[in-house]
Amino acid sequence: MAIVASETRFGKIGRPVLAWVVALLFFFPIFWLVFTSFKTDADAVKPEFLIFFTPTLDNYLNMTENYDYWRFATNSVITSVFATVFALAVGIPCAYAMAFNPTRATKDVLMWMLSTKMLPAAAVLYPMTFLTKSLGLFDTHFMVIVVLMLINLPIVIWMLFTYFKEIPKEIIEAGQMDGVNTWGEIKEILIPLAWGGIASTALLCFIFCWNEAYWTVRLTTTEAATLSKLIEGNRAPEGLFFGRLSAVSAAAVGPIVVLGWFCQKQLVQGLTFGAVK
Amino acid sequence: MGRIVLEGVTKSFGETQVIPPLDLTIEDGEFAVFVGPSGCGKSTLLRLIAGLEDTTSGKVVIDGDDVTQVSPSKRGLAMVFQTYALYPHMTVRKNIAFPMRMAGMSEQEQEAKIKAAAESLNLTDYLDRKPGQLSGGQRQRVAIGRAIVRDPSAFLFDEPLSNLDAALRVGMRLEITEMHKRMGTTMIYVTHDQVEAMTMADKIVVLQAGVIEQVGSPLDLYHKPQNKFVAGFIGSPKMNLIEGAEAAKHDAHTIGIRPEHVEVSTTDGLWQGTVGGAEHLGSDTFIHIHGVPGCDPMTVRAAGDVAVKHGDTVYLTPNESLLHKFDDKGLRIE
Numbered sequence: 301m302a303i304v305a306s307e308t309r310f311g312k313i314g315r316p317v318l319a320w321v322v323a324l325l326f327f328f329p330i331f332w333l334v335f336t337s338f339k340t341d342a343d344a345v346k347p348e349f350l351i352f353f354t355p356t357l358d359n360y361l362n363m364t365e366n367y368d369y370w371r372f373a374t375n376s377v378i379t380s381v382f383a384t385v386f387a388l389a390v391g392i393p394c395a396y397a398m399a400f401n402p403t404r405a406t407k408d409v410l411m412w413m414l415s416t417k418m419l420p421a422a423a424v425l426y427p428m429t430f431l432t433k434s435l436g437l438f439d440t441h442f443m444v445i446v447v448l449m450l451i452n453l454p455i456v457i458w459m460l461f462t463y464f465k466e467i468p469k470e471i472i473e474a475g476q477m478d479g480v481n482t483w484g485e486i487k488e489i490l491i492p493l494a495w496g497g498i499a500s501t502a503l504l505c506f507i508f509c510w511n512e513a514y515w516t517v518r519l520t521t522t523e524a525a526t527l528s529k530l531i532e533g534n535r536a537p538e539g540l541f542f543g544r545l546s547a548v549s550a551a552a553v554g555p556i557v558v559l560g561w562f563c564q565k566q567l568v569q570g571l572t573f574g575a576v577k
Numbered sequence: 578m579g580r581i582v583l584e585g586v587t588k589s590f591g592e593t594q595v596i597p598p599l600d601l602t603i604e605d606g607e608f609a610v611f612v613g614p615s616g617c618g619k620s621t622l623l624r625l626i627a628g629l630e631d632t633t634s635g636k637v638v639i640d641g642d643d644v645t646q647v648s649p650s651k652r653g654l655a656m657v658f659q660t661y662a663l664y665p666h667m668t669v670r671k672n673i674a675f676p677m678r679m680a681g682m683s684e685q686e687q688e689a690k691i692k693a694a695a696e697s698l699n700l701t702d703y704l705d706r707k708p709g710q711l712s713g714g715q716r717q718r719v720a721i722g723r724a725i726v727r728d729p730s731a732f733l734f735d736e737p738l739s740n741l742d743a744a745l746r747v748g749m750r751l752e753i754t755e756m757h758k759r760m761g762t763t764m765i766y767v768t769h770d771q772v773e774a775m776t777m778a779d780k781i782v783v784l785q786a787g788v789i790e791q792v793g794s795p796l797d798l799y800h801k802p803q804n805k806f807v808a809g810f811i812g813s814p815k816m817n818l819i820e821g822a823e824a825a826k827h828d829a830h831t832i833g834i835r836p837e838h839v840e841v842s843t844t845d846g847l848w849q850g851t852v853g854g855a856e857h858l859g860s861d862t863f864i865h866i867h868g869v870p871g872c873d874p875m876t877v878r879a880a881g882d883v884a885v886k887h888g889d890t891v892y893l894t895p896n897e898s899l900l901h902k903f904d905d906k907g908l909r910i911e
Contacts, residue, residue, distance in 0.1 A: 468662065478723065493666055
């Protein structure tokens with residue numbers, strides 16, 4: 301009884317407190333980022349203005365005037381949206397095949413796909429740069445989209461596979477008996493049934509694409525440059541301008557934070573799906 | 578038309594052969610039941626006919642056409658699954674319409690068929706509900722409705738009543754049998770329940786470990802089981818199988834006598850035993866008797882008003898003309 305009682309007390313007070321501490325810990329960098337973005341570059345590095353300072357919008361105004369924020373943002377939207385759409389277009393049939401017609405090799409194929417995520421990106425930096433340049437695709441939307449799609453494809457397929465596995469095989473078989481071809485099975489049965497899962501997968505993929513920095517920074521210059529490139533471009537030989545940098549970063553992560561906020565439920569489901577069952 | 582022929586069909590999963598070479602013919606309009614204990618390969622056999630599993634070798638022929646390599650959707654068969662397998666995101670109406678929509682049937686024709694199917698299956702009031710809002714029995718009706726509207730050459734039922742409660746099962750059993758009589762379409766029905774097999778089938782196929790033990794009408798199987806397995810499997814309660822000296826008297830390795838073919842008396846009889854328990858069903862009494870040489874316990878089906886209780890001594894006399902004799906391989910001796 302004593303154990304039960306102490307657990308309950310911990311459950312009532314301890315757990316929420318712990319949850320808040322962890323949540324605030326994770327939220328702090330974002331808060332600090334936004335906070336700093338309202339300081340001037342000079343104030344940002346002065347300890348006496350750590351908490352109290354005169355807020356200014358200059359960093360944001362400078363950003364839209366000097367750096368063409370909207371062009372970078374548009375590129376981010378275009379590349380993330382198309383990469384996500386293409387990843388789903390490839391991932392859905394692929395996960396469908398493995399979930400409903402598994403062979404002895406299915407598990408190995410899945411592991412192999414995941415293993416590509418273990419390859420350090422730096423290892424293929426030279427071949428990738430060489431390839432894109434020699435194909436004339438350097439700094440193009442097409443190339444950024446293809447790269448973003450490919451690096452996220454393993455995760456997309458894994459997630460979709462997990463969702464599809466939850467659909468009883470009999471329903472797909474009933475479809476086959478009812479005269480549906482493979483495309484019909486996907487369109488009429490699979491997609492409507494796995495809609496929630498597909499949405500979470502799309503959302504995560506979109507976020508990963510949006511935040512991707514390694515390739516988008518290295519394989520673009522101006523034309524296809526995304527917000528990651530914009531942030532990176534704020535390094536100057538004179539040092540870091542924290543105020544400006546914070547504003548750019550806040551404006552870069554802003555849209556995705558807002559999107560994530562509204563889709564919390566889907567996101568949590570997507571990240572923990574299959575964890576207990 | 579719906580004559581289904583299996584020629585030398587085998588099925589292996591990896592190294593394990595679940596169906597050894599098997600030949601079977603199901604005539605047009607026949608109600609065939611595949612029955613056997615779980616894991617005997619009856620569902621696999623049905624799925625081979627449906628095309629949901631590929632045969633390892635052999636041929637599946639429907640109405641003279643070799644369909645072994647034909648996809649399930651093109652075999653012209655309809656299937657009702659144990660789990661109903663309705664489309665949860667569609668209403669009853671859309672579920673039933675689905676195969677017709679896939680076949681490109683006109684809206685009016687679809688509507689007419691949905692109406693007819695819903696009426697015959699008492700689903701008219703539920704057409705706009707989703708499967709999640711229906712009871713098990715109603716869901717199974719929808720599954721049957723979805724099968725009917727296709728006008729298939731044969732219906733395949735995979736343990737369709739297993740998920741229903743006992744009372745509902747009896748009702749649905751009758752409905753399916755009546756549907757068969759009305760439509761005259763070939764039906765293949767898989768079950769592990771020998772009562773379902775006996776009550777519904779024109780032809781019963783008894784399977785064990787992928788091998789057909791016997792094919793015949795329900796009464797054939799009841800009166801002339803070809804081996805000990807069929808003898809024990811068909812009939813409820815099970816046939817009593819007696820080995821040893823009693824069997825030797827009849828020049829057999831094993832003799833079998835059905836519980837309903839043994840007379841029970843408190844005064845005299847061929848065998849003597851002690852009542853272990855008596856199940857009073859009202860119409861009948863099933864008495865389990867210990868101490869009969871070569872068969873322990875022996876089950877006897879007696880009249881409903883027989884007053885015996887645990888510990889009573891009883892005498893048993895089998896009806897000799899209804900004895901079944903089996904050799905040491907378990908095969909029937911005529």
